[in-house]
Amino acid sequence: MRITGLLLLLALLGATSGCSLIPDQIDQTENWSASKFYSEAKKSLSEGDFEEAIRYYELLEARFPFGKYAQQAQVEIAYAYYKYDEPASALAAADRFIKLHPRHPHVDYLYYLKGLVNFNAGKDLISKYIPQDPTQRDPGAARASFDDFSILVRKYPNSKYSADARQRMLFLRNNLAEYEIHVANYYMLRDAYIAAANRAKYVVENYQKTTAIPKALSIMARAYKLMGLQDLSDGALRVLKLNYPEHPELAVIEAMPVPGK
Incomplete structure (x- = not known):
């Protein structure tokens, strides 16, 4: 019985030892250099295996927090992500x-x-297949994007990324102006004329040379x-009339009756 028990104990120990050597449980990166x-x-x-890339970058930063590889990992x-x-x-x-390495x-x-x-931001899976008007999305991310690109072109005008940033800023500026027009039209439909006029005036004052300017002037009028x-x-x-003599709203506004007359 003693021999049988000893053999059983050895078998159990062997099984346990074998389990501890399962490849999935072995840290393959234990001896990796930076x-x-x-x-x-x-x-x-x-x-394109971004999840795996993130895992390696995080391990690199954790094990080798200093040096050129850690800095490059923080960029990449x-x-x-x-x-x-x-x-x-x-x-x-x-x-x-940016805070650590200005x-x-x-x-x-x-x-x-x-x-x-x-x-x-805001371009979810559905919007990739169903076209959406970007001027009607929440403008918060668009404003943040515009500010980020503005800092880039102001601080680093000769950066290789600045030219593309300027083009995106023009696009964002037009979208932000058009968003304000959507809001102004919303107020017009609800007879909130003061709010509509103020919103349109904001466009005229802050978004010169955008496609929204004639729409804003029309709403104001x-x-x-x-x-x-x-x-x-x-x-x-x-x-x-002076700047957009062919605008279709001119005749409509001129034909509007004056309240109280």
Whole structure:
């Protein structure tokens, strides 16, 4: 019986030892160097395996928090988060790098990446297949994107990312102005003429040279006329006629009856 019990004990110990050596439970990265972590992360990134790239970048930073590989990992993990559809993590990683390394040669890229993250905010899976009017989305992310790109072009005018940032700023500026027009029209439909006129006036004052300007002047002219503020209506109409003589709203506004007459 003693021999049988001993054999059973040895068998159990062997089984336990065997389980501890299952490949999935062995840390394959235990003896990796910083350069090995970085090369594997870069490889995963280039292959589109963003989850794996993020894992390697995080391990690299945890085990080798100082040095050139750690710094480069902090830059590239922000991009990996962005491609992995983790915008909050991407922005946090970018902000952290900018704060820690404000004079790093790649800091312009982090501002550009922040702008891209916010630029694409709100584009969910459905919107990728069903076209949506970007001027009707919440403008918060668009304003943040515009601000990020503005910092880039102001601080780093010669950056290779600045030209694209300027083009995106023009697009965002037009969208932000059109969003204000949507809101002004909403107020017009509900007879909230003061709110509509103020919103349109805001467009005229803050979004010059955008496609929304003639729409804003038209709303101002109609709203003021409906409120009985004929001088203000005539002023907006005069500017509209001078700058956009073919605008289809001109005849409509001129034909509107003056309240109380």
